[in-house]
Amino acid sequence: MKASAFDYARVESLEEVFALFAEYGDEARIIAGGQTLVPAMAMRVAAPALLIDISRLEALQGIARNGDRLRIGAFTRYVELQHSPLVAEAAPLLHRAIPLIAHEAIRSRGTFGGSLANADPASEMPACALALEAVMVIANAEGERRVAAADFFQGLYQTALEPGDVLVAVEIPVAQDGMQGVIEELVRRQGDYAMVGLAATGKAANGMLSGPRFVFFGVGDRPVLATKAAEALADGPISPEHIAEAQAALAQDFTPLGDIHCSPATKAHLARVLLGRVVSRLLEHR
């Protein structure tokens, strides 16, 4: 359980990262919090020739509000997100999601951008990013570009990040009046990856939900936006019948992939359970 040998560079500018990528190609890996990469290296699933430590890259730090956008630096650690009043106010979903990630001793090191770039389909951050319609700010030697979360997550651990790219920051539309965020997941033990999880946003008023976005995780090769379920809740005050229709509509949104813990049928059932809980919580503003 020891990593194989590698070289190490702690960079202080994005230009240094681009130069190292140009020299090492895909033999170089960025290390952020290292809470996924280091175990992969210990098990020798990953054996990069060079680790590029971005922990001192100013461009990747900080949480700031610019008008109707919240900008979160990719290197922001979970613990910083959790204690940020700005995040709690502007992105309540994110604030509520952090305690579900692993354990306190992991959250002290792991980073927001690291989780997004890793794109584990069972983890919370990619689902939150999709629910919040986040935009990824990506830089490479040629310049900067923005990629919507819907286009960013492309498959199992696959993202729109190309060789030589660095995820710099994430921009999230600030939650407007009454926009709520709720997350629920079913886990075997506290801190485990979710068997099925659901991150949702929406505005509740007079028993109705406007603009809900339901994003399931742990059900496929990437976070899944359940549009049919949302449509089933569109008309009128939400009744138990509406919720049942939305739960049934999930079958049109996705067929879960099974894993070692759960069959596809079990996951489909758990997804329906979570949808019912989350709709209730959104309606109750909590």
Next chain:
Amino acid sequence: MDPTFPITLTVNGTEMVREVPVRQTLADFLRQTLGLTATHVGCEHGVCGACTVRIDGRIARACLTFAIQCDGAAIETLEGMAESGKIADLQQAFHRRNALQCGFCTSGMLVTAAQLLEENPRPSREEIREIISGNYCRCTGYHAIVDAVEETAEARAKSEPEGAR
């Protein structure tokens, strides 16, 4: 030969400069280079919590951080905490409550519980369970550990005048 780099860090209040192989974890650095063996190495992939230390004040897995990443950091291990006397009551509560049997998880448990009690002086049993969910114990069934942490919180609350914390 592994490449090595010099790092400057503070361990239990003592600043030092050491040359570290880049692939050496903080846990191995503490144990092998500094002889601080209270930090235990269990799973070596971030699951068991036996290697929990504090990096810049926050609990972290010493097996999931390379020593080289700790350049400029302040590390606190169980040795530092125990020698300072600041968790003597917690250690005694673990003893009194039989909150350990083999003792392998105990240093990680103590380091974790110490942070909890600093930040949340009167945690509920649920909150205690939540924070130690990242630390495996294969002996006690956890109840005695929760008891010991809870008892320490209660005793500290009684011994300090209102508003002192």
